[in-house]
Amino acid sequence: MLHIVACIKQVPDTKIIKMNPKTNTMDRRTAPAILNPYDAHAVEEAVRLREKYGGTVSVLTMGPPPAVKAIKKCIEIGADEGYLITDRRFAGADTLATSYALTKALEKISKTKPVDLVICGKMTIDGDTGQVGPGIARRLDIPPLTSVNKVVEINKREGYAVVHRKLEDGYEVVQSALPCLMSVEKTINEVPYSPFPNMLKAARYEPHIWSVDDLEDIDIKQLGLKGSPTIVSKVWAPPKPEGGTIIEGSSQQQVEHLLSVLLEKKELFQAKEGV
C-alpha cells in the first residue's frame, strides 16, 4: 500500500490575465484561479499508481483560503485527502521558502502515515521555475527525479522505483530508492473527465487546514517573504522594439512583396529543394 502525496498549487490563469499597464502588476480580478495544469497530471499519475498498487493519495498545497477549490479539483481527479497550509506568514515566499513550508507540512503528514512518494507537476504556470519539487526532495533528503514522463514500476517491498526521465534527445531509465520525489511532465498521462461520484465527493469534501502554529519545529525566519533570498526588484514591460515594415496594399500586392522578401533568401530554399 503506497502513500503518495501530490504537491499542487492554485494559480491565476496566466493566459487570460491582464496586466495593468500603468503599474505593471497583475490585475488578479481578470484571471480565474485554477489548479495549475501541470499539477493535474501529477495528481492523475498518483491516482493511477494507487489503482495499480493500492494505497492513498493525499494532496498538499500552500495558499490563501480559496485554494480549497484547487484541492477539491484534485478530489475530483481521484485524490483521497487534501491538506491546505494557509497563514499570512507564508505569504510572499519564493521557491526556497515555499519548499521549506511544504516540507514542514509533509513531515507532519508522514508522522501519521509515512510517505512513499511525493509527486509534483513539472512547474507552475505563474512561477514557471520548476524549482520547488527538487527543493522539497533535498529538504526531505530523498532523491529528486525531475522530467519524469513514465513510471515503469514502484516496488515498495524492495524499496525502489523505476522511471523514464525525459532528456533533450530521448530519455533515460532511472532506478531510485524509495521514498523519492518525482516531478512529472505533462506527457506522462491524459487527465480524463472526472467520474460523477468523485464530483459528488469533492463537492462535500473539507480538507485539513493548518496554520504555521499547527506545524512542528518550524523556523519562522525561513517562511514567506522573510525567508526568501530572492526579491523582485523591478517589474517592467520590455522596451518596444522598433517594429518592422508593415506591408500595405491589396492581398495580391502584399503576397508579391512578401515573396520578393523571401526570394532574397533563395539559397535557403534551393538547398532544401535539392533539385
Add this chain to the structure above:
Amino acid sequence: MDFKDYKGVWVFIEEKDGEIPSVSLELLGAGRKLADKRGVELAGILIGNSIKHLTKKVFEYGADTVYVYDQPIFKHYRTESFMKALLECSNKYKPEIILFGATSTGKDLASAVATDMPTGLTADTTELDVEEDTGLLLASRPAFGGNIMATILCKKYRPQMATVRAKVMKALSPEPGRTGKVIEESVSLKEDDIRTKVLEIVKETTKKVRIDEADIIVAGGKGLGSAEGFQLVHQLADALGGAVGASRDVVEAGWIEHHHQVGQTGVTVTPKIYFAIGISGAIQHIVGMKNSSLIIAINKDSEAPIFQSCHYGIVGDAFEIVPMLIEQFQNALSRKEVSHVGKV
C-alpha cells in the same frame, strides 16, 4: 556571511556524449562580460568521466580557470553526485555568481544546489547584468506567464545563482591556444552512497524535426482558430521546407505536441526565417524567437504586439494570404528550376 570572501563568476559546463553543448559556451560569453565588469575571474566547472580534454575548449571560449571533477562516478548525470561536487567546490573556492544552462540537467542541478546552500536561484533568465561595485547580479526573466519582465535580486546570500535560457546569450568567438589554470578536484563518494542508478539511456530515433536546429520555422498561434486551421502552418512549412513552431496556447489546446512550442516554456529558436501566423506576440513567445534573422508576422489584429517584434508584417487574413503565398512561391521556384520551358 562576509561577501568579500566571495569572488568570481562560475559557469557550470555541461558535457554530453563527449561534447560541450552550445548553451555552456554561450554562458561563458555572458559570464565573461559579468566577470570583466567586476574585474574578477571567470571559471568553468566541469564534472564528468574522462572529460579533461574538454578544458581546452572552455579556455578558448573565455574561462580563466577550470575546476575539473573527472571520476567514473560521474559517468552519468545524477543529482546527488553532481550536487556534492558542486557544493564542495563552491564552499571551498566561494564564487559570487554561478550560472547554469536552463536545460533539464542544469535546472535539476541548480534547484538542488540552491536548496542545500541555501541561496537564491532565478530560473530561465534571459538578461544578465551585474552591479560593478557590489557584485549584485541583476537576473531578468519573463514573469507571470510571460506577460511582463521582472528583475530578480539575491541581496543577502552568496553565491547568487541563475539558470539561463539557451540561445539567448552569445558565445565569444573561440580564441585558439588561449589557456588558463586547471584545478583538479575530486569527491569521496562510493556508488552505494548514491540512491539513483541510470539503467539505460535511450536516444529517440524518430525523425522529429528539432525546431531549434531549423533554418526556416513557420509558427502558428491561437489566431488560426482550430486544429484544422492550424494545418495552414503545416502547409506553408512544407512548401518552404521548414519546421513547424507553435505558441503556448496552441500546445495547451493540444493542436500540436510540446516539442514544437517556441518561447519561455518551450524552445528558443534563431532561424534564418521565422513566420508568426496568428500569434499575438506575448513576451513569453517573443523571448523565444526574437533573435531570428528575418521575422515575418501575419495577423488580423493590427494592434497585435507581434508587429513590434517583426521585420515585415501583414495585417490581414492568414487564410487568404498564406494559400496565395504558397502557390506563388511554388510557381516562383519551379520557374527557376524549369526555366528552359519558359514561364509556367
